[in-house]
Amino acid sequence: MTTAIQQHLDEIREIAAEVLEIEPEEITETSSFAEEHEADSLRAIEILARIEKKYNVEIPQAELPKMVNLRAVYDVVAQHAGWAA
Amino acid sequence: MSTPRLLDAGIVVTGVGPVSRHAIGRAELAGVATEWSDSPARDEWLRPLDAFDAARRLGRKGWRALPPAARYAMVAARLAGEDARLDADLDGNLVGVVLGTNFAADETVDRFDRAVLAEGVRGISPLEAPNFSINVAASQVSVDRGYRAFNITLIDLFTAGSSALWTACQALEDGRAPVALAGAAEGRPPRQSTEVLAPTLDEGAACLLCLETTDHAAARAARPLGQVRAGAQLFVPAAVVEAPDRLDALTHSLLDGAVRALPAGLSGVDVDVVRPPASARAEAVAAAAIRWTAARTDAALVGGPDGGRAAAQASATAPLRLASQLARRTTASRALVQVVIGPEGHLVVLVLSPTA
Missing domain, CATH: 3.40.47.10 (Thiolase/Chalcone synthase)
Structure with missing residues (x-):
């Protein structure tokens, strides 16, 4: 994994952890926000909003259902931010 | 009302x-x-x-x-x-x-x-x-x-x-x-x-x-701290606040009516007149409640040397004072009347008796 990808993953992990009121270490790339970290729709929108603000990117709310875990969030953000794979 | x-x-x-x-x-x-x-x-x-x-x-x-x-x-x-x-x-x-x-x-x-x-x-x-x-x-x-x-x-x-x-x-x-x-x-x-x-x-x-x-x-065999016997709330118009006789007539009849709910046999009534110190309007209404207290031989003001001038916790001030008095009450023979007066003319009265 490249340094840039890891850095972005860590940043998104921090955002998600703060919104979900848990420690960043509790979030793995594949742990389910809803089932394992008690995320509801409002918290999902909050994660989306914070990511949009941090990276100055617009992500359609239609993408929300895909953003079920850290890796999935990264993939959605990378697509809309134009981050190289 | x-x-x-x-x-x-x-x-x-x-x-x-x-x-x-x-x-x-x-x-x-x-x-x-x-x-x-x-x-x-x-x-x-x-x-x-x-x-x-x-x-x-x-x-x-x-x-x-x-x-x-x-x-x-x-x-x-x-x-x-x-x-x-x-x-x-x-x-x-x-x-x-x-x-x-x-x-x-x-x-x-x-x-x-x-x-x-x-x-x-x-x-x-x-x-x-x-x-x-x-x-x-x-x-x-x-x-x-x-x-x-x-x-x-x-x-x-x-x-x-x-x-x-x-x-x-x-x-x-x-x-x-x-x-x-x-x-x-x-x-x-x-x-x-x-x-x-x-x-x-x-x-x-x-x-x-x-x-x-x-x-x-x-x-459920709970242990009550007190029993609410009566209450009232009303808005005291500014015109009444400016006329002490009318203000006394209004507040005294209200308080007289409220304490009628108390059971016989109590040794007296403690009166807590809670109002914000920065409000002259509230102070005027408080003065009427204090006059009512002074006119009763069985009543005494509580609230310490400030006489109930307190508002640091805004709307939580009076419930905190009430809880404090209920938590510390040791005599089971006196009633407690809390008269709470807001700066805009609202008046709330709660009458509590001790419980057996």
Whole structure:
């Protein structure tokens, strides 16, 4: 994994952890926000909003259902931010 | 309405949940010497609530996005329930919530205003967006405890907490539920409120009382701290405040009517006249209540040397003072009348007797 990808993953992990009121270490790339970290729709929108603000990117709310875990969030953000794979 | 309502069914206070800079929980409250008076003027206008640790009281999750007033209210509700020894499995349909507040949303709304001006709508956190609503503290109490019988928020300046207590008593008397948590929760007040309340204010406070019908309390062998016998609330027009004779006629007949609900055999009546020190209008109404007290041979003013001039916890001030007196009461033979007067003319009276 490249340094840039890891850095972005860590940043998104921090955002998600703060919104979900848990420690960043509790979030793995594949742990389910809803089932394992008690995320509801409002918290999902909050994660989306914070990511949009941090990276100055617009992500359609239609993408929300895909953003079920850290890796999935990264993939959605990378697509809309134009981050190289 | 200037006629007091006398309660037939009997409503008892079975627990108190104070959250303030003076004390958190009944045990601390009982040991505090203060009468919830305001400190003399000091340099700072806002006193912090240092002793409140949300993580310790509420756990690690579920409160960080809530405004401070909601956190205080949730803790106060838990403390009141514990003090009353309410069953954790009590059917939520049997419990209502009535909360007074003046400043639960002020800090949030102020922050939203600044964020929108600086960044547009993107500056507002979706998670925090619901917090602009004044009823979020009461709602979170119901959500946290699962109490569904009713949920009411009142906002009259300074008197809202007492209005909430009286509204809850009436709801129980009318059969809407057998149990209610009622009182007040406050967040950070705006500085201009010092002009109508007190020179020094607290950044937050809450106090909820557990109220029950006597039947419900007896059935579960609760130990009541006092029984609410009567109450009243009315708006005293400015024209009446300016005419002492009319003011005395209005307030004295109200108080005379309210104490008629007291049982025979009590040795006297303690009267707590609670009003904000910064309000001349409230002081004028308070003077009428004090004259009523002075005219009775069996009545005595309580409230310490300030005589009840206190408003540092805004609408939570009077419920805190009431809880404090209930928590420390040692004589079982005197009634307690709390007269709460707001700077805009609201007057709330609660009449309590000791319980056997």
